[in-house]
Amino acid sequence: MAAAPLLELDRLHVKYGNVEALHGISLTVNQGEIVTILGANGAGKSTTLRAVSGLLKPSGGEIRLDGRPAQGIPAHQRVRLGIAQAPEGRRIFGTLTVRENLGLGAFTRQDSAEIAETAAWIYGLFPVLEKRRDQLAGTLSGGEQQMLAIGRALMAKPRVLLLDEPSLGLAPLLVKAIFQTIREINQTTGVTVVLVEQNARAALKLAHRGYVMEVGRIVLEGPAQALMDDPKVQGAYLGKRAHP
Template identity: 80%
Template sequence: MSEPLLELKDLRVKYGNVEALHGIGLTVRRGEIVTLLGANGAGKTTTLRAISGLLRPSAGEIRFEGKPIHALPAHELVKRGIAQAPEGRRIFATLTVRENLMLGAFTRTDKPGIAETLAWIHRLFPVLEKRGTQLAGTLSGGEQQMLAIGRALMANPRILLLDEPSLGLAPLLVKAIFQTLREINQTTGVTIVLVEQNARAALKLAHRGYVMEVGRLVLEDSAQALLSNPKVQNAYLGSRV
């Protein structure tokens, strides 16, 4: 079994006086795809935002490659290998597709490496090369999601955090994006943490999963075991996609 890449220990996060995460602990190993499942408000996005440095924990610890990172600013975490494609994509609508991608490499100085990463992303998502000079705000929803993932990959991350990549997309496009995520993981070894409402698609992609309820982790298992778990089926897998 591979060593832990990311560890959360008794992590607590507050919004003002309201505690959103109540001491959660989880482990993500190198090369894994791990999914976080749960209803809206369960704390999934809060967890990702804490990992990526956008929220400061009120207690507990986040360790990356064995070192505590929870006090570091977000840009420093990007340098260390943590990148996020956020919920809602958050692309820069008035910049071109290429400009959006290049912003993803803002912490890098290795020009040959940046060019190599850009060429790889164009192979993963050919439409991004085709529309390189187009304003990002004119892309379709699916193209914008590809751009958000591509921009995160431009940072050359060791771990990729994805928040609701299927949101608002047609089933065929969701299938294509998830196939690309599997390819990214298998060919490069990039570790992925996936927050996704489409629980069935997420579990078919992932190696392991955690189930969250109101700021707590209530279940952890292999993705295959969670797919066949009656409680998970009743709560999250009621309709097939």
């Protein structure tokens, strides 16, 4: 019998007031996968991640981690269960240092030696953060702040890492470097990654599988290469026109 998915969304509905943002979406993420969620602005991608992390309360359906319902569990407790998010816009604490921001990411942990070991590993992934560890985070460049946001989430030692638009506002070379680091994190630690990203080409090159959302619904899903080859995806997200 195949193992149950690590993360499952089953007919998930989310509302903002009377406006329904997610219309009963279902998706699965298996242990060790990188799964990307693609779609235009307003498709419901960030809403999906915020529901998984506990920042939004679903109006229907179920979120399961390891086969167990998670939607009634507060956001800070979901971090303890192994769900951590690097949010859209980075949301770092600008008046705290790099070191202090990383420390906040480990708020659920008590083992100081292991926390220091994780921080050393993150400095290895992002050497510029070590150089700037005593610098105020608000003085970092956009790319450095994105590295810090990912590093802060990794300080929780998550099983599922939620990344919301990590390429937003970054130069292409920096996007490439950050995506290479995401692949390295996945391959060396086995951490599962759910990636929301408007840079569809980069996301599909990185991911194992993907889902395409439109106005709160999943309209396509499949292996990343199959989505890359799909004429609808090419036309809408990859800048290619389907041949008549």
